[in-house]
Amino acid sequence: MIQLESIHIEWARGIAQKLELDFHKKSYAISGPNGSGKSAVIDAIEFALTGKIGRLEGVGTKGLSVSEHGPHVDKAKFPDAAFVKLRVHFPGLAKSATITRKLKDPTRSIVEPADDDVKNVLAEVGNHPEITLCRRDIIRFILVEPSKRSDEIQALLKLDEIGETRSALNTAQNRLQTLLRSASSQVKAVSDTLRLHLQIENLVADQLLITVNKRRKLLDLPELIDLTPETELNAGLPETAKASDLNKESALRDLKALADAAEGFVGLCTAETSQIKKDLARLESDPALLAALQRRSFIEKGLELVDGPECPLCNKNWDEEKALRAHLQAKLAKSEEARQLQDSLKTNGAVISDQIIRIAALVGPVEILASSEGQRDFAKTLSVWRADLEALKPKLLSIDGLTGLKERLMSGWLQEPGSILADLNSLTESVKAKPDQSATLAAQTFLTTAQTRLDDYRSAKRKEIAAKTAAAAGKEAYDTYCSVSETALNTLYNEVQEDFSTFYRELNGDDEAKFTAKLTPSESKLDLEVNFYERGLFPPGAYHSEGHQDGMGVCLYLALMKRVFGDRFSLALLDDIVMSVDSGHRFEFCKLLKKHFPDTQFIITTHDRLWAAQMKSAGLVTSKTSIAFHSWTVDTGPLVESNESIWREIDQALTKGKVEVAAAALRHHLEYVSRHLADQLGAQPRFCADGDYELGELMPSVLKRMDQLLGKAIDSAQSWGKSEEKESILDRRKLLNVSKGATTVEQWAVNKAVHYNAWANFGKRDFEPVVVTFRELLKHFSCKNCESWIYVTPRRGPPESLRCACNEISLNLKPKAQ
Amino acid sequence: MTKLQDEIARRFLEKLNGSSAVAPEMIEKLRVQMSEKKRLKPENLVKVFSMPTGLDVK
Numbered sequence: 072m073i074q075l076e077s078i079h080i081e082w083a084r085g086i087a088q089k090l091e092l093d094f095h096k097k098s099y100a101i102s103g104p105n106g107s108g109k110s111a112v113i114d115a116i117e118f119a120l121t122g123k124i125g126r127l128e129g130v131g132t133k134g135l136s137v138s139e140h141g142p143h144v145d146k147a148k149f150p151d152a153a154f155v156k157l158r159v160h161f162p163g164l165a166k167s168a169t170i171t172r173k174l175k176d177p178t179r180s181i182v183e184p185a186d187d188d189v190k191n192v193l194a195e196v197g198n199h200p201e202i203t204l205c206r207r208d209i210i211r212f213i214l215v216e217p218s219k220r221s222d223e224i225q226a227l228l229k230l231d232e233i234g235e236t237r238s239a240l241n242t243a244q245n246r247l248q249t250l251l252r253s254a255s256s257q258v259k260a261v262s263d264t265l266r267l268h269l270q271i272e273n274l275v276a277d278q279l280l281i282t283v284n285k286r287r288k289l290l291d292l293p294e295l296i297d298l299t300p301e302t303e304l305n306a307g308l309p310e311t312a313k314a315s316d317l318n319k320e321s322a323l324r325d326l327k328a329l330a331d332a333a334e335g336f337v338g339l340c341t342a343e344t345s346q347i348k349k350d351l352a353r354l355e356s357d358p359a360l361l362a363a364l365q366r367r368s369f370i371e372k373g374l375e376l377v378d379g380p381e382c383p384l385c386n387k388n389w390d391e392e393k394a395l396r397a398h399l400q401a402k403l404a405k406s407e408e409a410r411q412l413q414d415s416l417k418t419n420g421a422v423i424s425d426q427i428i429r430i431a432a433l434v435g436p437v438e439i440l441a442s443s444e445g446q447r448d449f450a451k452t453l454s455v456w457r458a459d460l461e462a463l464k465p466k467l468l469s470i471d472g473l474t475g476l477k478e479r480l481m482s483g484w485l486q487e488p489g490s491i492l493a494d495l496n497s498l499t500e501s502v503k504a505k506p507d508q509s510a511t512l513a514a515q516t517f518l519t520t521a522q523t524r525l526d527d528y529r530s531a532k533r534k535e536i537a538a539k540t541a542a543a544a545g546k547e548a549y550d551t552y553c554s555v556s557e558t559a560l561n562t563l564y565n566e567v568q569e570d571f572s573t574f575y576r577e578l579n580g581d582d583e584a585k586f587t588a589k590l591t592p593s594e595s596k597l598d599l600e601v602n603f604y605e606r607g608l609f610p611p612g613a614y615h616s617e618g619h620q621d622g623m624g625v626c627l628y629l630a631l632m633k634r635v636f637g638d639r640f641s642l643a644l645l646d647d648i649v650m651s652v653d654s655g656h657r658f659e660f661c662k663l664l665k666k667h668f669p670d671t672q673f674i675i676t677t678h679d680r681l682w683a684a685q686m687k688s689a690g691l692v693t694s695k696t697s698i699a700f701h702s703w704t705v706d707t708g709p710l711v712e713s714n715e716s717i718w719r720e721i722d723q724a725l726t727k728g729k730v731e732v733a734a735a736a737l738r739h740h741l742e743y744v745s746r747h748l749a750d751q752l753g754a755q756p757r758f759c760a761d762g763d764y765e766l767g768e769l770m771p772s773v774l775k776r777m778d779q780l781l782g783k784a785i786d787s788a789q790s791w792g793k794s795e796e797k798e799s800i801l802d803r804r805k806l807l808n809v810s811k812g813a814t815t816v817e818q819w820a821v822n823k824a825v826h827y828n829a830w831a832n833f834g835k836r837d838f839e840p841v842v843v844t845f846r847e848l849l850k851h852f853s854c855k856n857c858e859s860w861i862y863v864t865p866r867r868g869p870p871e872s873l874r875c876a877c878n879e880i881s882l883n884l885k886p887k888a889q
Numbered sequence: 890m891t892k893l894q895d896e897i898a899r900r901f902l903e904k905l906n907g908s909s910a911v912a913p914e915m916i917e918k919l920r921v922q923m924s925e926k927k928r929l930k931p932e933n934l935v936k937v938f939s940m941p942t943g944l945d946v947k
Binding site: 229232233235236239240242243246249250537538540541542543544545546547548551552554555556559560563634 | 894919923935
């Protein structure tokens, strides 16, 4: 996606005034002691890219904000002065852009050029704060319980969207099932009214056709042979006859059906409403029941993970595992009770809903009858009641809806019109009073009513079929999504597991060459087990040392990032996390980064100077792409120390006549270099348990060691008959000894004892030769080409070669076997 | 790089294409909704699956 070219920081976090770094689009190391301002650079990069500073977010940062605490403390009242300008390269777009962001307005950035493609990539980067990894992040992946690890990794991989889609599809399929149930109930209800009219036992084509054809024969209408979706039962009747909708016998049956039903209204669904009332009362008296229901799956998983007296859900320590298990079992019992309660409420609500559908189907024909018979008030009463029942229906199918119906369920849920039996009686008498219909008219109205009810049935059936289709489609979609996502996630975790194991093996090849890991995903957790010296798979924290666990964290992070970004993993900010790799494996870590992520730019901070130097030796960074801060003050910010800039600083100090500044800088630099070279070359100064070596102890031992190594190289070249190489090394040794002699003369000038007092009368011309002497001396220890410090391999055991990072210097130290 | 969720969506729609339970017009509607990069809403999905299918009573 992106690579960093350079950064300009002014008054941001620990950077006072300004700091400019040129990253050269390469991996870059920033070293320096704790509190020297390294992380301020990482903060500035993160801020420029995302508008956020991770350090000011999360646990323990309450009350902190980027706009208020992002600027340098001296600019807290003038935050306008604090800004970061980051030059970014977009390899995929073959262009570069500059992002400028002020600390006082974190959400706003100025991008130049403001091209859409540039903005799109930056928006994507802004959506991935995980490009920054600091020490505290590592533990998130390794030493958390599986459910949290799953959350962390799913968040890192942006997998939450998958869970959301699955959840939406699941809710949709549940709703479609509920709609199907209602549609089926509706079919049953209209089927009953059609059968009631036809006076047949079962709604089957044969019985229907016999009944209908009996009337059609009476009317001299052709017999209906088959019942198809297009069949009209009253086909052939004149339009005027079709308009007559009252069939006296059928109307009386409809009235009787509703009246019979009304007789039973008082006790209708008593058992169900009573149970719902009880269930609601239980919920009311014990609100923890619902909460328990929501937490059910969480507790179930917790119980599975119990492995000792520490609770895997909250880390609380119990006296014994048994007590913890009993506690979780009690919680689970509570949620089981809640689940049963929920099922009970929904089941009983559905039964009442079905009754509403049945009653509404009985009310419909009577409502029409009342209207046609001029009993408008009764017709209106029935209409209002039916609408009320329709509105009640969906409420009975959800817990929230049922909770809101508590009062109604207490006082009689049906709320039928009080005068319904009297009104039905009056309407029945009115219909009965009508003269009997002629056989012809009765047959005509029978057919017309039958057709109307068949239409209702067909309509309900069509809706049911559509609901079935919808429910089947919803279920198929949900099942398919689950299956596809599960397969994809399993593949992903297998790939991550494979990469993680490979990285860790390469890092610890000397003692864990057969390391394997297993990531086991389930619905909401992700188990990680690692092989411990081929003794089996265990959680990472079980037997591995903290250093190894940290190494695992880094490896898992790299494996995940590889999967998140693929070949677009072009930038990672590693803030002091390389300390997580123990000293014996750092070189391998650098090799791992170079081998597996050759196109990724790592911006790495470390408080360990040796680590920084090893990165150079391994060729991960060069002198041009590394910087060292030797200290920090609130007025100056980080104070830079680097091989090139140190000589520039010394020259500048001398130009200004500040000999004491130049001498201090030179001494400081020599202390750093001699310590580093002592390590790189395997020098043997007098051992100090506290590691507090003096320059006067280190430098002579480094010079002695170098002389020994060159001696070995000469012997080796001699044994292999490489006379030209031998001469070259002899020259190198001779020049080294000249420089060594010169520095012995000038040694006093950087002696600690003469600091700050002898320089008072020291002039620029007096100190310049000292600087030249030491500068020349150090040239013997570095490569002109790659500028890395030379080192001996292997680190332990008899030395075999003396080399630099780019192999321009590569002297064989092993003589030919005799 | 294709995001995993995009890849899952692609395979999901592809697999649904071979299913007799989900009509092609439903799949097309799903494709549109999933490509909108917004959170899917159950009510919208219910609408997608409840599309008239042209089926009738036999």
